[in-house]
Ligand code: HEM
């Protein structure tokens with residue numbers, strides 16, 4: 001049987017190895033984030049909108065909007081128990097800025113593509129610029145419990161191939 | 164001829180030598196009874212995740228979400244708190260040979276119980292269908308929040324009590340080092356005293372006044388941040404008692420030694436230092452919190468992996484020592500020499516095994532970039548049923564197999580049934596975890612009355628296999644629970660008690676150092692104590708450092724949220 005000094009020596013080696021592994025993991029995750037795997041994580045500004053006062057903001061008529069310069073902005077409102085719009089069509093390969101806000105309780109949205117997974121705190125607008133490259137229909141659903149109709153709160157992202 | 168009836172001992176005499184046994188027993192049994200209710204709902208949820216709806220046939224549950232609120236609150240919050248309060252009151256007191264003040268311990272028990280009854284009333288009457296995270300602006304009955312606060316207060320009373328008992332012990336034993344189990348218990352309680360602050364502040368200052376109508380609104384992001392301030396370290400509050408058992412009790416059950424006391428102490432000090440300022444990793448996806456804070460807390464979360472890896476090493480080594488002492492050899496062959504017929508052992512080792520994938524999954528969740536693929540999907544409940552749901556719960560099952568006989572002097576009703584319960588729970592949870600992780604990767608959300616969801620057709624079409632696995636696991640786990648609760652209640656209701664001399668002992672274990680000293684003829688008092696052990700024994704200093712680290716990591720975030728609060732009125736949407 002090993003004596004306790006020897007075991008401690010091995011264990012200190014294991015401790016050092018653990019520290020190295022953890023460091024590598026951290027470096028790996030940070031590099032992945034720096035290469036924009038998580039769209040908008042560093043640029044999401046803290047913008048707050050009083051959820052009672054959507055009128056006069058682009059969220060009053062949510063949906064996809066093209067600016068005169070051709071850039072695309074998609075506005076989505078989450079409220080119990082519906083996303084507005086609940087089907088969002090975007091062209092594949094083009095940059096789109098998503099603006100999503102919940103207006104009553106917390107809701108959540110994960111899109112089937114592009115690592116978009118958001119916890120929508122009421123009033124805090126999630127703004128992120130991304131690009132959907134793979135055409136298709138991506139079904140998802142509100143993923144934060146919001147009440148009795150939570151399971152009916154679906155969302156479809158349709159990424160359309162260019163003609 | 165007349166037979167003299169054997170003298171029947173009045174019940175109280177069982178506790179005569181150690182009256183703290185009784186309050187411990189109350190904590191454990193109340194926790195287990197409430198677990199029984201929570202666990203009874205689990206298989207229904209598993210069926211829901213198989214697409215099978217049984218809720219429409221259940222008159223006593225108003226909705227899936229009411230059931231889920233009961234399941235989450237009773238299992239994760241109530242059962243654990245009771246069990247840990249009993250266990251980590253009893254063990255350190257016995258280890259230090261101090262009798263706790265029973266008035267204090269009983270008050271803690273009754274405060275907790277009053278709180279649970281209030282919260283249960285609110286939940287059962289469908290006035291607190293908030294799930295166990297109770298995020299505002301969903302607003303439930305004030306009874307729920309007050310009850311939750313009392314539950315925490317009860318645990319804090321025990322925590323302060325044990326910490327004070329130890330502080331006084333230290334004063335009365337200058338120069339002595341705290342025995343291992345007491346040391347680990349105090350470190351755990353100190354961590355919890357610091358960690359519970361977030362929840363206490365959230366409930367006492369935000370939610371209770373708001374639900375009573377005294378304040379008009381609560382800022383949901385501030386409340387959520389305070390919740391997760393406690394919500395992550397609470398998982399260490401669940402898992403450290405299991406570690407105490409693995410490190411310091413299981414070696415004796417297995418017939419071995421604690422591999423290294425110094426490293427055991429080091430890992431608990433690391434937990435005390437690092438456990439708390441990590442809660443933001445539950446909020447990577449939140450809008451409204453700046454990325455740098457999330458990233459710093461990600462790093463801290465990774466650092467807490469280190470003491471867990473140390474635990475894996477030490478515990479593995481001590482099992483290896485045990486098996487070789489029983490004649491085991493080889494790379495894998497030694498495992499056959501472990502006491503697999505003893506449910507105390509088997510339950511805990513299976514719990515440890517489940518923690519290997521459980522911990523690995525935790526590292527995935529903690530990595531912000533990977534988390535975006537799994538956050539709030541079925542992956543997450545898949546993950547925590549092999550951590551708190553197995554690593555902790557199955558360890559507590561294993562502990563209950565010796566602790567209930569120890570406290571009551573009633574022998575375990577059935578070793579066979581206890582073994583069945585352990586194996587079925589283990590395999591049930593492994594199948595559950597495979598099913599749920601897989602469903603999550605497909606994109607199926609958690610906390611969803613899936614069996615009636617209408618819009619998820621394309622996801623469900625790809626999830627038939629994992630959904631079937633989840634459903635099957637629910638059935639396996641139902642049988643596991645039946646075996647387990649049969650053993651527990653048959654033991655408690657049994658009539659026979661063994662004499663005091665045959666009482667099941669507390670499996671305090673000897674460390675390898677102590678065994679070597681003994682073999683060399685050195686008395687325990689004469690053993691050289693490593694400088695590191697002396698240093699590590701200054702738990703108050705580490706607690707202060709931990710508090711400082713928390714202030715640095717959370718202070719700016721919370722101050723910013725407080726200054727920019729956007730209070731919202733409550734809503735009842737269920
Ligand atoms: C018979 C055994 C069990 C089964 C079959 C089971 C099943 C489930 C299922 C399917 C869910 C997911 C529900 C959803 O997200 O909609 C769930 C959630 C949960 N379970 Fe269990 N469970 C069991 C035991 C336990 C135990 C022992 C614990 C803890 C000690 C536990 C703690 C939780 C928690 C905290 C949640 C999350 C609730 C929420 O999201 O609000 N479960 N359980």
Ligand SMILES: [Cu+2]
Nearest residue numbers: 142144146150
């Ligand atoms: Cu929802």
Ligand SMILES: [Cu+2]
Nearest residue numbers: 394395444445
């Ligand atoms: Cu966590």
